[in-house]
Amino acid sequence: MCGIAGIFSFNQNETIDQNILKKMNDAQQHRGPNDEGYHFDTSIGLAHRRLSIIDLSGGHQPIYNETGDVVVVFNGEIYNFQSIADELKQLGHSFKTHSDTETIVHAWEEWGVKCVDHFNGMFVFAIWDNIKKELFIARDRIGEKPLHYAVTSENQLIFGSELKVLKQHPHCPSQIDPRAIEDYLTLGYIPDPKCIYKNVYKLEAGHYIHLKQGKDTEVITQEYWDLPWQETSYLDKTEVEEELIERLKKAVDLRLVSEVPLGAFLSGGVDSSAIVALMSQLQEQAATTCSIGFDVPEFNETDFAQIVADRYKTNHNVEVVDHEDFELINELTKVYDEPYADSSALPTYRVCEVARKHVTVCLSGDGGDEIFAGYRRYKLHLQEEKARSKIPYALRRPVFGTLGKLYPKADWAPQFLRAKTTFQSIGMSSSHAYLNSMSKLRADERQKLYSKSFKQKLKGYDSRAVFDEALAGKEFKDPLKMVQYLDFKTWMTGDILTKVDRASMAHALEVRVPMLDHTFVEWAFKTPSNLNLAKGEGKACLKKSLEPHLSEDNLYRKKMGFRIPLAQWLKGPLKEKLERVLFSDAIKAADIFDSKQLRKMFKQHQDGTSDHSAGLWTILMLGLFLEQELKK
Structure with missing residues (x-):
């Protein structure tokens, strides 16, 4: 695993400032502590930080073709590189190394932009073709590896694996985007392609950038892959049960190639346990597994992890951490570069820290809930969808919309009386209802909190646009497939994969995710919904x-x-920190919130009349980011 960076000038014959690019590359040293490399030419500079995994002696980057006219820097792994290399050799290409990186160079020579169609892996790479004067940057289909980019006022494209790389450039845009704040307070992360700063972007999963020197004057991204949303489900129960394990085992097997110690995360849940089970069946030596436990029983899964470790005789490593692990909170702001509110980032950071003591590569079980409908919210959404389907939208919207406004937020009440979100959702379209149900702060809550000036800055924008854009031009007959699709396009890349990439790279640990093998995802996405969610059981098949x-x-x-006990934290040991940040100079200077409404929200949580833990944590992480910005 590695980090890449680059500067490309739209102005021909411009000299790239080598010191700036080196400073950008130094900012991601944690991603690749083993080596660094650079390529400079007229109007282009490429940089690389390396974490050595494959071809330890010959994998130094940048890597060139036979004539030195094509150069690549690459972050990730191409799991099928050996078969591609064999094909390219038969077509006349010669290889100097045994690394997967060199495969990309020759694939570009042979197939051009279509090279991405041949790769099975997680990747972001940048190719400069000096003969064609073309720059090609591509991101993997699911979005396991990140790329940020911006065009500066000096007409240069700057890019890097993390936002902190771009921020080293003196002309990187730095004005906060109000729309990104709206999206963040809704989702708890800033969805691709947006970034916290205006005119800074994330390259979306399954997209590429292709620029020709002297011809192109702006960056236009192109999608090359999408989930098979148009294809109808065709797999029956027998097919699923017969094929699922073999297909998943193949995906695991592809990810076992490594010249450094390799292991797996093991929580004891379905997905991580599945990966460990199949991994153990595929290799002769005992698998190395890593778990963390918490010092309170209700948050501790180590007994379930131990069941799997004992069954497969793994070399199991467990560390128990303090559930009140507050030291990390400030650190996470630096790790993620922009506001990020998934509280599971804390234990994820710790389990990566534990794993790095034993291995350099770790397999993860991420993806199972999104592919096979494991989240409780899917079941709730389908229940609401039944109600929506029975009442015309023209009637639902005014009746249930009004009920949603009038009904109190009764977190203190028994579950059956907590109907506010349900009433709101029934009065909405299916996609907007799903957004409402999973929001950190619902639309009505955000509108109450926003200051008048911030509402003016938004100019009518609201985060429903994120889901609207994802679904543009698509029509789903199956409501479960629709929300799974939305999760893949937003939650998966913006939250889950961002969390894992930054937490693992902070410890120079490579994480591979077999369930996100694109061929497995394409097959599994066509599994009938009644097999995924059967008799109330998620991930049934x-x-x-x-x-x-x-x-x-x-x-x-x-x-x-x-899980971490957010509600208790924010009433107890984090109360003072929360209050200080909510009413800090940084929050006031940003002028996002109405201070009276923010004070009311804080008080209600402390009094126990409402559970605002999700919203308050989201604002806390935003406040810590803004404090960091104010120190610049």
């Missing part, structure tokens, strides 16, 4: 297929996940 490989305790116990 996956669990059934895994019964010969895992115990009932691992498969059918209640889902825990990486």
Whole structure:
């Protein structure tokens, strides 16, 4: 795993400032502590930081073709590089190394922009073709590896693996985008392609940038892959059960190639346990597994991880951490570069820290919930969808919209009386209802909190546009497939994969995700919804297929996940920190919130009349980011 950076001038024959690019590259040393490399030519500069995984002696980057006219810097892994290399050799290309990186150079020579269609992997790479005077930058289909980019006032394209890389450039845009704040307060992260700063972007998953020197004057991204949303479900129950394990095992096997120690995360949940089970069946030596436990039983899954470790005789490593792990909170602001509110980033950071003591590459079980409908919110959405389908939208919108406005936020009440969000959602379209149900702060809550001046800055924008844009031109007959699609286009890249990439790279740990193998995803996305969500059981077909490989305790116990006690934290040990940040000079200077409404929200949480933990944590992480900005 590595980091890349670059500067490309739209102005021909411009000299690239080498010191600036080196400073940009130094900012991502944590991503690649083993080596660094540069390529400079007229109007182009490329940089690389390397974490050595494959071809330890010959994988130094940048890597060139036979004549030195084509050069690449690359972050990620191409898992099928050996078969591609064999094909390219038969077509007349000669290789100097045994690295997957060189495969990209020759694939570009042979297939041009279509080279991405041949790769199975997680990647971001930048190719400069000095003969064609073309720059080509591509991101993997699912978005496992990140890329940020911007065009400066000096007409240069700057890009890098993390936002902190771009911020080293003296002309990187730095004005905060109000629309990004709106999206963040809704989702808890800033969705691609937006960034916290205006005119800074993230290259979207399954997209590329292709620029020709002297011809192109702006950056236009092109999509080369999407989920097979148009294809109807065709797999029956027998097909799923027969094929699922073999297909997943193939994806795991592809990710076992490494010249450094390799292991797996093991929480004891379905997905990580599945990866460990199949990994153990594919290799002769015992797998190395890593878990973290918490010092309170209700948050501790180590007993379930131990069941899998014992069954497959893994070299199991467990560390127990303090559930009140507050030291990390300020550190996360630096790790993620922009506001990021997924509180599971704290335990994710710690488990990466533990794993790096034992391995350099770690397999993860991420993706199972999104592919096979494991989240509780999917079940709730389908229940609401039944109500929406029975009442015309023209009637639903005014009746349930009014009920949603009038009904109090009754977090103190029994579950059956907490109907505010449900009333709101029934009065909305299906996609907007899903956004409402998973929002950190719902639209009505955000509007109450915003200051008058911030509302003016938004100019009518609201974060429903994120889902509207994702679904533009698409029509789903299956409401479950629609929300799974939305999660893949937004939540997966913006939250889950961002969390894992930054937390792992902070420790120079490479994480590979077998369930996000694009061929497996394409197959699994066509699984009928009634097999994924059966009799109220999420991931039903996956669990059934895994019964010969895992115990009932691992498969059918209640889902825990990486939880932390936010509500209690924000009333107790984090109360003072929360209050200080909410009413800090940084928050006031940003002029996003109405201070009276913010004070009311804080008080309601402390009094126990409302549980505002999700919203308050989201604002806390924004406030810490703004404090960091104010120190510049």
